[in-house]
Structure formats: C-alpha cells, structure tokens
Amino acid sequence: MNTTAIDTAPPAPSDYYSLTEAPPRNGTLLGFWIYLMSDCFIFASLFACYAVLGTEYAGGPTGAEVLDLPGLAVNTALLLVSSVVFGFAMLEMQRLKKGAMLGWLAIAGLLAAVFVSLEIREFLIMIAEGAGPGRSAFLSSFFTLVATHGLHVTLGILWLIVLMVQTVKFGLNEDNVRRMRCLSMFWHFLDLVWVGVFSYVYLVGVVR
Amino acid sequence: MNQPSPSHAVPHDGRDPMHEHQGSLRGYLTGFVLAAILTVIPFWLVMGNVIANKQLLILAILALAVVQIFVHIVYFLHLDTRSESGWNMMAFIFTAVLVIIVLGASIWVMYAENANMMPMSSQYEQNAISHQPTTRHPTR
Numbered sequence: 001m002n003t004t005a006i007d008t009a010p011p012a013p014s015d016y017y018s019l020t021e022a023p024p025r026n027g028t029l030l031g032f033w034i035y036l037m038s039d040c041f042i043f044a045s046l047f048a049c050y051a052v053l054g055t056e057y058a059g060g061p062t063g064a065e066v067l068d069l070p071g072l073a074v075n076t077a078l079l080l081v082s083s084v085v086f087g088f089a090m091l092e093m094q095r096l097k098k099g100a101m102l103g104w105l106a107i108a109g110l111l112a113a114v115f116v117s118l119e120i121r122e123f124l125i126m127i128a129e130g131a132g133p134g135r136s137a138f139l140s141s142f143f144t145l146v147a148t149h150g151l152h153v154t155l156g157i158l159w160l161i162v163l164m165v166q167t168v169k170f171g172l173n174e175d176n177v178r179r180m181r182c183l184s185m186f187w188h189f190l191d192l193v194w195v196g197v198f199s200y201v202y203l204v205g206v207v208r
Numbered sequence: 209m210n211q212p213s214p215s216h217a218v219p220h221d222g223r224d225p226m227h228e229h230q231g232s233l234r235g236y237l238t239g240f241v242l243a244a245i246l247t248v249i250p251f252w253l254v255m256g257n258v259i260a261n262k263q264l265l266i267l268a269i270l271a272l273a274v275v276q277i278f279v280h281i282v283y284f285l286h287l288d289t290r291s292e293s294g295w296n297m298m299a300f301i302f303t304a305v306l307v308i309i310v311l312g313a314s315i316w317v318m319y320a321e322n323a324n325m326m327p328m329s330s331q332y333e334q335n336a337i338s339h340q341p342t343t344r345h346p347t348r
Contacts, residue, residue, distance in 0.1 A: 029292065030292045030295050030296065030299075033292070033296050033299060033300075034299050037299050037300065037302070037303040040303050040307055041303070041306070041307070041310070044306075044307040044310045044311055045310060047311060048310055048311050048314035048315065051311065051314065051315045051318075052314060052315065052318040052319075069251070069254065069255055073251055076247055076251075077247075080240070080243055080244065080247065081240075083280075083284060084236055084237075084239070084240040084284075087231055087236035087239075087284060088233075088236065090231060091231065091232070091233055091236070185285060188280060188284040188285050189285065191280060191284070192277055192280040192281065192284075192285070195247075195273055195276050195277050195280065196273060196277070198247075199250060199269050199270065199272070199273035199276075200269075200270065200273065203250050203251070203254045203269050204266050204269055204270070206254060207254060207262055207265055207266055207269070208262065208266065
C-alpha cells in the first residue's frame with residue numbers, strides 16, 4: 001500500500017455515525033445476553049409443560065416415589081459452588097492472573113462434570129426401575145426439562161475446556177477475555193435455571 | 209446525547225470490556241451465602257415435613273425460589289440498569305414479562321380446561337370401557 005499519498009489519520013467524527021445514540025461498547029456481551037434470554041423461553045416452555053403434565057402419572061410412579069432428594073441436595077450444592085468458583089476465576093482474570101484463573105476454572109469444570117455424571121446416574125437408575133421417559137406424561141416432561149438443562153451444562157463444560165486450551169495457548173487477550181465473560185454469564189444462567197428445577201420440578205413435584 | 213468521541217469511531221476501544229460491571233469477592237461471597245440459605249430453607253421445609261398445609265408449602269417453595277433467582281441475577285450475573293446502557297435490563301424485563309405470560313397463561317388455561325373437561329372425560333372413559341372404540345365415531 002502506498003501510505004504516503006493516502007491520508008492515514010483516523011476519520012474525523014462525521015454526520016454518518018455516533019450522532020445521537022452510541023452503540024453498546026461491546027455488542028457481543030449484549031448479544032450473548034439476548035441469546036440467554038431466548039434460552040429462557042426454551043426453559044419457560046418446558047417448565048410450562050411440566051406444570052401442566054406433572055401430575056399425569058398414568059398409573060405409574062409419582063414424584064414422591066421416584067425423585068431422590070438427598071441426591072438432589074448434592075447436585076444443587078455442586079452447581080452452586082461451581083457457579084461461585086467461576087466467579088473467583090473471573091476475579092483472577094480481572095487481575096490478569098492467568099494461572100489462578102485456570103485453576104479456578106478447572107475446579108468449576110470438575111464440579112459441573114460431577115453434577116452431570118450424578119444426574120446421568122440418577123436417570124439410569126430411574127429408567128432401570130421402570131420410571132423412564134416413556135412411562136407417563138409426568139416422566140416425559142421431567143426428563144425433557146432436566147435433560148435439557150443437563151445438556152446445557154455438558155456443552156458449557158465443553159466450552160470451558162476449549163476456552164482453557166485457548167487461554168493456555170494465546171494468553172488473556174481481548175478475544176479470550178470476551179469469551180470468558182460470555183461463558184461466565186452462561187454458567188451463572190444455568191445455575192439460575194437450576195434454582196427453578198430443584199424448587200419446582202423436584203421439591204414441588206415431591207410435595208404435590 | 210453523547211458527544212461523538214474517538215472511542216466510538218474505533219471498533220476496539222482498548223480494555224473497556226474488562227472494567228464494566230465486574231464482580232467483587234465480597235459480592236460473590238454475599239451471593240453465595242444468600243443463595244445457600246435460600247436453598248437450605250426449602251429443602252428443610254420439604255424433608256423435615258415442617259408445613260403440613262400443601263398449598264402453603266408449595267407457595268413457600270416458589271416464593272423462596274423467586275427470591276433466590278433475584279439473588280443470582282444481582283450477585284452473579286451483575287445485572288443492573290447501567291450495564292450495556294440499560295439494554296441488558298430492557299431485554300431482561302421483556303423476557304420476564306413474556307415468561308410470566310407463557311407460564312401463567314399455560315397453567316391457567318390448562319387447569320381451567322382440565323377442570324371443565326373432567327366430567328366429560330370420565331364419562332368418555334366409561335363409554336370406552338363399555339363399548340367398542342368403533343361406537344365413538346358412528347359416522348365413520
């Protein structure tokens with residue numbers, strides 16, 4: 001490129017942009033937030049299904065018979081601690097301490113992995129007892145909602161591993177910081193959805 | 209509203225994303241303690257058979273869940289009116305309204321339908337037991 005003849009100064013503020021309303025400074029974070037809001041709708045419709053179908057046992061087992069509350073308490077604790085640990089990783093990222101951040105991320109990922117494996121184990125036990133998703137409308141809606149959440153957590157773990165590799169390879173550059181902020185929102189959001197799951201699906205499901 | 213400034217014209221405005229609505233250790237720990245308390249209470253209510261009235265128990269569980277969801281939003285997701293010039297909050301309010309409509313209306317409509325259809329469905333079942341399925345559709 002011929003840089004001597006072309007004016008290389010940054011374009012002066014013109015009438016074509018940033019006149020009245022400035023765009024958000026980081027559109028990705030807002031866009032990801034809107035994705036999470038749309039994900040809310042997926043979960044809201046599945047919650048609505050469970051609310052409508054949750055008492056249709058079709059002569060099969062009821063919530064009080066198949067739902068495992070001690071196991072649920074362990075899972076809830078795992079996900080909550082994982083969420084807070086991810087917050088610690090974000091704090092280390094703000095201090096640009098890569099090693100500590102990766103350490104907290106590994107713990108958060110490990111806790112989530114234990115959560116998913118316990119959930120799969122619970123599903124397998126239920127299916128072995130004859131309380132699989134095909135047994136009744138209650139169990140269909142239960143499995144659909146809880147497994148959709150579990151699938152989100154699984155994909156979150158996958159994303160976490162990829163991002164850890166990226167950070168090890170390329171450091172805490174602008175791209176990885178932005179990705180971390182998105183994953184952090186995703187992680188906390190899944191914990192938020194779990195609040196609805198353990199309260200409404202499990203606890204209310206056992207009571208009613 | 210905003211003065212045109214060079215930072216708006218440059219797509220990558222430095223390290224700004226890192227200094228926006230960030231959390232603090234105190235914030236995360238406060239959120240964790242509050243969330244833990246709000247989790248333990250409903251478990252205790254259900255597993256300890258504290259409230260005998262089922263309706264009241266379900267209401268208590270749901271109320272605690274709503275409070276806990278707000279704790280998560282404030283302390284973990286750091287949602288406030290300033291983040292992203294308020295657009296996060298706008299999207300959230302929009303979603304919350306639609307979610308309430310979807311959930312509330314689905315439950316309301318289906319329960320009302322269920323209540324209205326109840327006598328008919330039991331009659332229908334009796335017919336289905338006493339007659340062959342072909343009698344349900346005499347026109348076919």
